[in-house]
Amino acid sequence: MGRRLKFNIFRYNPQDPDSVPHTDTFYLAETESMTLFIALTDIREEQDSSLQFDFCCRAGICGACAMMINGRPNLACKTLTKDLPDEITLMPLPIFKLIGDLSVDTGTWFREMNEKVESWVHTSKSFDPSADEERMDDAVAEEIYELERCIECGCCVAACGTANMRRDFVGAVAMNRIARFMLDPRDQRTEAEYFEIIGTDEGIFGCMGLLGCEDVCPKHLPLQDQLGILRRKMGWSAVKELFRFGK
Amino acid sequence: MAVDTTTYVPAPSRTSAYLDWLQMLTGAGLILFMWSHMILVASVIPTPRLMNAIAHFLEATYMAQVGGPIIACTFLLHFVLAARKVPFRVEQQSTIWKLSRQLRHTDTYLWLIQAVTAMVILIMGCIHMWTVLTDLPITAAKSAARIQGGFWLVFYLILLPMVELHVGIGFYRIAVKWGFARRKDRKSFKKLETYLTAIFVAIGLMALVRFLTLSV
Amino acid sequence: METIFTDVLCIGAGLAGERVAIEAASAGFETICLSIVPPRRSHSSAAQGGMQAALGHSAMGEGDCPDVHFEDTVKGSDWGCDQEVARLFADRAPEAVREMAFWGLPWNRVVPGRSTYFKGGKQYEKVEATEKEGLITARDFGGTAKWRTCYTSDGTGHTLLYTMDNKVVELGVRVHDRVEAISLIHDGQTCSGAVARCLKTGKLRVYLAKATLIATGGYGRIYRETTNAVINDGGGAIIALDTEVVPLGNPEAIQFHPTGIVPTNILVTEGCRGDGGTLLDVNGQRFMHEYEPEKAELASRDVVSRWMTHHIRTGLGVKSPYGDHLWLDIRHLGEKHIKTKLREVEEICNNFLGIDPITQLIPVRPAQHYTMAGVRTNKDGAAYGLKGLFSAGEAACWDMHGLNRLGGNSLAETVVAGKIVGEKIVEFLKGYEVQYNTAIIRSGVIKQQERIERLVSGKNGNDNVYEIRSAMQDELMERVGIFRNGPDLQKAVENLQEIHERAKKVGLRSNGKGVNPELTLALKIQSMVRLALCTAYAALQRTESRGCHAREDFEARNDRDWWNRTLATWREGDDLPTLDYEPATQVVELPPGERGYGVCKIISCDGDVIGDGTS
Ligand SMILES: Cc1cc2nc3c(=O)[nH]c(=O)nc-3n(C[C@H](O)[C@H](O)[C@H](O)COP(=O)(O)OP(=O)(O)OC[C@H]3O[C@@H](n4cnc5c(N)ncnc54)[C@H](O)[C@@H]3O)c2cc1C
Ligand code: HEM
Ligand code: HEM
Ligand code: SF4
Ligand code: F3S
């Protein structure tokens, strides 16, 4: 307690022709249980009211506030200043389009991702409002939920070397989404259909196993395991195809 | 699989999958080769005669004459495949270096090490293979002579750690990428990788010392 | 000026907005959703507990049916709701849950066999039926006769919203995220869209639509301490109020939750107390049992919140840089219980407080939680006052919550109302053609442009927008909070009127270029203060206690004089809202009576006094 925190914050407003990318420094007296949400709000209200950043739920559940905190992507709202050194450097997430200062456009990226992986249940059935729901094993429901916990914050994408080098790489988040639907008995897509979406160099075969995703995911999704399973599944699917052509 | 999906799926391209398989298999093959190679070279430690015997066996069965070029081809194939992943564009290179520095993330660093060592191995490995394979048969005496010449000593002192790092990391990465190492196993796999690298470098150094002190 | 035409404009892409959009798009109408944040970040994602629907599959929910759900809802509302709407809602909730399952939501399912559960700190046993295996199960929630709350672990809102947005993506409905509606385009009779500000570039844009929907969620951020997201600052209510013709229903109806953590007011679940957690004051002493000898910490939400506030006022709160608070103590529940049954609580404490609830106390105090108040609509979701304007979700006063909503009923409302209002919009649109009046559109846009210019140039003055917001939030917190009384409310109204004057003189300190966050706030501060005034003034007028509205000077629920709904409109130039009243409900299926919990003193419709006011 009683520390004086130094914040180095990336600044650039693309909408202002006079603005150039630079770093601004702010000082703030640390208070008890201070999070970066409290700190940044304070800086905006007391020191520089043009500072742009994104918070929404401020409870670590909506994924709006991901940024590079001393070099690592994380949710700013659930980062306590007491876990950080006296000097804190904040940068916007890479890869996503910069809106201004610490704010980036994750919405467009994730909508495209969701369209690309066709993130919905594909079924030929139609809903019958008068019938009981289809039964499902509770264990299966929980398994699906485990993967559905992703909050689309973008940390895994920002921390991925592959995604940083190759803009067409879909990232761990998309692979996790596919894994979620493969688990779901309601989704009638075949393995071949999944393969078409994800069995490419933009998908699972582009992943180099760098595991930045696994190590930064603020929701601790089992990304490493899912990527492994997916690569094996897609790999086998291709091999099976090879032998089918042979016949 | 009764339904013929090809009737409505225009047979998606599976090239990426096959190339990834090949990359992994050539990598794994090369790992196995390097381990066998270590047996050959390290056999000089107990006695040069053992090494000569193994080398003789390899040649008598034509394994060296045929296997050598096969290894060389695998080596090149692996290079071509893996090179798809290596950032050759300046912009990509600076991106990945910047990111790794920012992240301070071991696994990303490990990949960079893999890519850098790969370049060294590519050049030095080719020279080495050319030298050995054009000067058959392999004997402990010839090897010792080369190494005592000094140039090859330095050469191997560089190549050895490079190869072992690349092999160790490659081993770990195959385990991770293909899901053999799960989240809970990752720590122990990483440890295993470190030990493997250290042990092989140690044995390699011992072999070099043995060559150096072998009276020709 | 960029102008975009569409059939349906959904302002808001939370659960309610997207559900309406799905209905409209499925019927073939072109639909666009606006949202301040990417749709999946809407605050619906924050709901953890669950969604009520009378499926009756779980053992503890056996015999449940829409009739029981309806009764619970009416009692919960303290008879403030529209019973026709509550009926419609309860009847259609099961279908809504099932539809979400069909679209891919991983609801928790019935696991047959014996299992244990806690109630009031004690352990009980239940047996789930084998023939129900795999059907959607439910958990217990406050104020319900049966276990009726369907859930997915501790992420119900999140999975609902993701499933909903998946459907939106599948249908190809466009969501313009980071676009904020700042005013409605209308001629006093018909609404024809909205003027919006792009939060990627700061530029203004016009959306012209045959049907416009306000589904902007709650506006808890007019209070300082709220569990709501920072974007819940009243955008939807503001654009409705600014029309001068669309009323807000029951603006005094604001719900508080007892345990928001300090300083960030993130919600920790009621389960803490349900499982035996206690509340302590600055001396480490329990106090709830002194106020509520019988139920102690387990009295209903509003009751506990009231006593906590009272206790803090007597000076027994714990001082902190963020104001006074109390302690929540769950240490005695033990490590095992906390790590399994209260996992999320542990995580919140670790992440946001840096404390370990197994060995440390949790700082808590009541926080604003839900706005029953909202854009008044009829049972079809059509807003009063303007043709072509609709509203749904927390933003609306449909009105099934009356003066108090039940936990689990608001997620259900978003989906059920979304579907029903969507259907009604489709009906409305069939064969409906419009002509847009360019003069009205242009003057609407120019008005907004001028406002922006004046704010940037400082022509209005140079009052600090953050200070004004702060003053407003303090005023509401202090005098229009959990306990209300005549003198305080009177004072609040006067102070807010003064703040309202200051809000007219806001000037920016920054240059206002691009997506300037100061400008974003400055554009709505004046109307935010008006919302606050609506709440304070309506609370002052309502001289009874009903649901969340607790008047210390009028403790009884007064069905004779106040069995009605407040309707607040704002005429330009006024410094107070105009209040009108309508009967709470046209159809009376369940006549007013006792709720069975909370303070029980009622002045009946005939003027008889029932109960003595103690709980
Ligand atoms: C912490 C917490 C826990 C809760 N738990 C439960 C629970 O367990 N069970 C339950 O039933 N209910 C719960 N609730 C209540 C419930 O979550 C909400 O009432 C409900 O989700 C509201 O949904 P909505 O679609 O109406 O609004 P929201 O989900 O809030 O969506 C509002 C949308 O409007 C957009 N918007 C706002 N203003 C504008 C503007 N001016 N222009 C354009 N777009 C705009 C936003 O971007 C957003 O997309 C909880 C609430 C909170 C705060
Ligand atoms: C003795 C020689 C070599 C051995 C034993 C070897 C082994 C391996 C192994 C096991 C892998 C992991 C494979 C995978 O991730 O699928 C690998 C990866 C790699 N190798 Fe090699 N390799 C050798 C030579 C080379 C050479 C000459 C290059 C030259 C460019 C190279 C470049 C790479 C690269 C860039 C990767 C990383 C690929 C990725 O992460 O997807 N290697 N190597
Ligand atoms: C078929 C091919 C190969 C043959 C027959 C072969 C053979 C040999 C022999 C005989 C030696 C002893 C030293 C000498 O004679 O100079 C040696 C050492 C060595 N080789 Fe190879 N080699 C082959 C391929 C490779 C490859 C592909 C690599 C790695 C890229 C490699 C790396 C080394 C290293 C690092 C040493 C020094 C070992 C030590 O000090 O223990 N070799 N090799
Ligand atoms: S997988 Fe994790 S890191 Fe990636 S977007 Fe989802 S929550 Fe964020
Ligand atoms: S960091 Fe990237 S390379 Fe693969 S393992 Fe994760 S997606």
Ligand code: FES
């Ligand atoms: S603000 Fe929602 S996760 Fe941080």
